Amino acid sequence: MNDWLDILAERLTTCCDTHAAAGTAPTAAELRALAETEAPVAEAEPLPAPGGLFWQRYEEWVSYTREAGTVRTAQAHATAGRHLREFADLNGYAVDFDTLTPTVGDRWAAYLLNVASLTDNTINKHLGRLKAFMKWAGKRGYTESTALDRVSWARREPDVIALSVAELAALEALQLGLGSRLDKARAWFLLACYTGLRYSDLVSIRPQHLRPATDKLPAHLRLTAQKTRAVVNVPLSARALDIVNRLLAGDLASIKSQPITNPVLNRFLKELGKLAGIDSPIEVIRYRGGVADITTCLKYEKLTVHTARRTFVTLNLGKGMSAEFVMKLTGHTSYKSFQRYVNLTPQRVAEEFAKFHEMPDSPH
CATH class of the missing domain: 1.10.10 (Arc Repressor Mutant, subunit A)
Structure with a gap:
């Protein structure tokens, strides 16, 4: 007008x-x-598609995360976004900053449970990623909405899988051809068991991270954790140092000119675990909507690179290291997140109890 x-x-x-x-x-x-006389008709600008700006900002967030060096985190963000798109398409719902109400958040969580068939912990993580995006967008002035802060989904911790001292020794004792695919896979896994480093940190090790031994300090790795950006100093045992030297020499970089990725390494670890006789039956508990879904499998079937980090924490605590010291080595900044790595199996509980109490002889 x-x-x-x-x-x-x-x-x-x-x-x-x-x-x-x-x-x-x-x-x-x-x-x-x-x-x-009629006014001239101006060419109308096309209206953005519903949620177009939201998805544009979401892609910007994923790219920002990827460029910050946390590629796997960016992939997880993209997966959460894919689930949100599928939910919106199925329900004919236009997702946007202003339409993400607590009710929609609850409906998305229900979709993740009943349609996508995800576990409670995964649903909790996806909701956390969407909340993190909204906070990121808020800091940049893209939105003022805080409605999703009132949406939650209960996280239920599953049993932690870690190797025992005997199982780790069996894996170390395996006779494997030097430079074979299983030998390289074992070296990666053992280095994670000896240092407690995540896979993303293992693959980022460079010559400048290795600090040689001095009169006062042993050889150690000093690097910035990819996930938390915390600086960690990890002392190296003789076995760990040998593997680091192989890694820096390029001996562990690839198999038949193909890089060893996380999924490939996880597949090889299951084969290694079977060869090492890590086949005790274990219960795997997954919670969906607060209901436990319990399955039984052989332990080697659940071996992953992350099992090594849990093994590092569990075994070192068992040797008497303080939680604070282990947290310093692993780069954990909160005890709550660190506690998830502690594997208090019934056997471990019995062993610890026996240290302080006289126990009757076991029947023969």
């Missing part, structure tokens, strides 16, 4: 100026005709 009034004022002013120059005056009919 303001644009049209400006155009009308310009027309009438021009008309009056033209007549004034000629020494005449405009007639009422002439001015009325100018006023009644």
Whole structure:
């Protein structure tokens, strides 16, 4: 309307100026005709698709995370976004900053449980990622909505899988061809068991991270954890140092010119575990909607690179190291997150109890 009034004022002013120059005056009919002429129709700008700006910002967040060096975290963010898109498409719902209400958050969580068939812990993580995105967007002025802060999903900790001292020794004792795919896979896994480093930190080790032994300090790795950005100093045993030297020499980089990725390494670890006889039956508990889904499998079937980090924590605590010291080595900044790595098996509980109490001899 303001644009049209400006155009009308310009027309009438021009008309009056033209007549004034000629020494005449405009007639009422002439001015009325100018006023009644239709305003020119401006080309309308296309409206953005519902949620278009939201998804644009979400992709920006994923890219920002990836460029920060946390590639696996960026992949997890992208997966959460994919589930949200699928939920929106299934329900015909236009996801946007202003439409993400607590009710929608609850409905998405229900979708993740009943349609996507995810566990409670995974649902909790996806909700956390969406909340993290909204906070990131809020800091950049993209939204002021905090509605999702009121949405939650209970996290239920599963049993932690870690190797015992005997199982780790069996894996170390395996006779494998030097430089074979299983030998390389074992070296990666053992280095994680000896240092407690995540896979993302293992693959980032460079010569500058290795600090040689001195009169006061043993050889150690000093690096910045990829996930938490915390600086960690990890002392190296003789076995760990040998593996680090192999890694830096390029002996562990690939198998038949193909890089050893996390999924490939996890597949090889299951084969190694079977060869080492790590086959005790274990119960795997997954919670869906608070209901325990219990399955039994052989332990080697659940071996992953992350098992090594849990093994490092569990075995060192068992040797008497303080939790604070182990946390310093692993780079954990909160005891709550660290506690998830502590594997208090019934056998471990019995062994610890026996240290402080006299126990009757076991029956023969």
